[in-house]
Amino acid sequence: MRVSAIERKDLDDAVELSAVIDGFRLWYRFPAGYPVSLRGDAFLAAALQPAMRAGETLVIDGAPVSPRLLAGIDRFQDIHHCWDPAFRKIAIEADVEPDRDAIPEVGSFFSGGVDGCYTFLKHADEIKHLVFIKGVDIQVDNDSLFGEALTVNRRFAAAYGKSLLSVETNIRNFCHPRGTVWTIYTGAGLASVGLALRLARFYIASSHTYAELHPLGSHPLTDHLWSTEATEFIHDGAEARRCDKLRRLAESAPALKGLRVCWQDAGFNCGRCEKCLRTMIALHLLGRSTPALPPLDSLDGVRGMRIESDDELPHFEDNYRLAKEVGNRELAAVLGRQVRNYRVRRLIVDLDRELTGGRLKRGFRKLAPLRS
Numbered sequence: 001m002r003v004s005a006i007e008r009k010d011l012d013d014a015v016e017l018s019a020v021i022d023g024f025r026l027w028y029r030f031p032a033g034y035p036v037s038l039r040g041d042a043f044l045a046a047a048l049q050p051a052m053r054a055g056e057t058l059v060i061d062g063a064p065v066s067p068r069l070l071a072g073i074d075r076f077q078d079i080h081h082c083w084d085p086a087f088r089k090i091a092i093e094a095d096v097e098p099d100r101d102a103i104p105e106v107g108s109f110f111s112g113g114v115d116g117c118y119t120f121l122k123h124a125d126e127i128k129h130l131v132f133i134k135g136v137d138i139q140v141d142n143d144s145l146f147g148e149a150l151t152v153n154r155r156f157a158a159a160y161g162k163s164l165l166s167v168e169t170n171i172r173n174f175c176h177p178r179g180t181v182w183t184i185y186t187g188a189g190l191a192s193v194g195l196a197l198r199l200a201r202f203y204i205a206s207s208h209t210y211a212e213l214h215p216l217g218s219h220p221l222t223d224h225l226w227s228t229e230a231t232e233f234i235h236d237g238a239e240a241r242r243c244d245k246l247r248r249l250a251e252s253a254p255a256l257k258g259l260r261v262c263w264q265d266a267g268f269n270c271g272r273c274e275k276c277l278r279t280m281i282a283l284h285l286l287g288r289s290t291p292a293l294p295p296l297d298s299l300d301g302v303r304g305m306r307i308e309s310d311d312e313l314p315h316f317e318d319n320y321r322l323a324k325e326v327g328n329r330e331l332a333a334v335l336g337r338q339v340r341n342y343r344v345r346r347l348i349v350d351l352d353r354e355l356t357g358g359r360l361k362r363g364f365r366k367l368a369p370l371r372s
Helices: 041-054 067-083 112-123 145-161 171-178 182-197 241-248 252-257 272-287 312-327 329-356 359-371
Strands: 002-010 015-023 023-030 057-060 103-109 129-134 163-169 201-204 231-235
Touching: 002 041, 015 041, 023 041, 023 171, 023 182, 041 057, 041 067, 041 171, 041 182, 103 112, 103 182, 112 182, 112 201, 112 241, 129 145, 145 163, 145 252, 163 182, 171 182, 182 201, 182 231, 241 272, 241 312, 272 312, 272 329, 312 329
Parallel strands: 002 057, 103 129, 103 201, 129 163, 201 231
Antiparallel strands: 002 015, 015 023, 023 163
């Protein structure tokens, strides 16, 4: 896999940084006049996991990369290969030169959600810039939703005297077709933006606690490995349960007012998806409310929820524990049943894999058309 044609271009209302990676033109757009980096570090971060998935040497043409970043990437590859052998360890060919040219300021990636708000409030004294990215949790062509969220997030930043750096990128259109879904690519995608922005330090907000760790794109084992001599990345917030983060947010009227957790691209907060509902549950149990989400007036939607992955399980368990802590027996019963049902399903899948080689699962798939 080859990264070439790295260039900076001034547009009417933005500065664009781009490169061609095996025929795909990957681009980032930053505020007009921003002094983006023309080094190869950002594109190395973006291309690494797709190259590992393809098992191809990654070549960076015409731009230097950081020796500290290369050392971190060597460890990063070891970790991801252990997590999933489909990500093979590869060679990297590039000119090597230390990065000494950072803007001496601190940023934090921010979308208006629980994790990002918590990390910002925790480090508000040192953070100067909140980095909001179109093309990450909001699709790059969803101008309407991004415009609404941008207005709200700018209002939040202004309430604390901070700047909001708005970034656009087509990075998900690059990584997804190459076998790297966002859940396993998050840290690389955010780091590529941060390396282009050249700030001295970035916080990446944790989505799970230290007790809930499992292979993820953003992880305390790996996020710091994207650091260079000039730019440091810090995985932050894994000490706090989600309900504890919401307690901290409840002390900030701007954070509660602008809270956006939905990933459906169907509105600011749809109030129906798993992320909206689990946030509504926690707010209800904490006795808090926000104009950004409807109150939990009925448990009908909660009863219809289903845990679909190990990534979702800890959030249900957190709300289950919270329901028991505050004495809400009805919610505790519903959430406890969902947690137990998921664990039973996982146990059956594991037993099927170990004892029958997955024949039960294949049999159910064959029967599914007959039942429909």
